[in-house]
Amino acid sequence: MSERDSLGEFEHLVLLAVARLQPEGYGTTLRREIEARTGRSVSVGALYATLDRLERKGWVSAEAGEPTPERGGRAKRHYQLAAAGSRVLAESRARLEAMWEGVDARPGRA
């Protein structure tokens, strides 16, 4: 990592999805949540790779769930936001807001 804990846009979205759906959120529901709210499509690979990274950095924690009694209901990995993740989210948001403040994001003339 750099000097500071910065967050790519996708990491930011995934972290927020975890926060929204905790403590039950897992791969498929997280993916659906992001797609539904942002309208962008999320590939499975991108999602799980990012979840792994977030977990390694200690920003989310995962816990194996029980299988559910339904077709294809194999055990899921449930995610929750860790304290460090919560902090990093707040910092990233603060940085963006500090830069957005008072900006009128229209293209320049000339």
Added chain:
Amino acid sequence: MSERDSLGEFEHLVLLAVARLQPEGYGTTLRREIEARTGRSVSVGALYATLDRLERKGWVSAEAGEPTPERGGRAKRHYQLAAAGSRVLAESRARLEAMWEGVDARPGRA
């Protein structure tokens, strides 16, 4: 790029710095603006590499300025936000806000 025009956090900050300082902003002032507002340090390499990328994608436009009559006052590259950049900024912000909406970003218990 992916399916959609997504924005890394740093790209997002740089684009906003350009929007803030246009039409006069250039390397050094953009760098100072980001450091002052966000408190994070910005290396020169990171900044110029990102500006190049944003320019190649048509999100900012650059124009060579005149040298200014002061010690070390060599010609600068002035940046402005392009229409596409403005659009991408708005979209990225909208995605983040859609995910932030109603979120209480506290760590989960358990």
Added chain:
DNA sequence: CCGATTTGTTCTATAATGTAGAGTAAATCC
């Protein structure tokens, strides 16, 4: 006018993040 100094940009190398989709695993249904 030339070497030192100052400001600004480019180049080089490497690490971290983002992406897509095939592959594997574990459950239920018949």
Added chain:
DNA sequence: GGATTTACTCTACATTATAGAACAAATCGG
């Protein structure tokens, strides 16, 4: 137990992020 469904892992590669040295162009002082 084979087909089907849901979930997660793996592989390979593209893009973005980072640091700092190198290079360029201006003024200043003598």
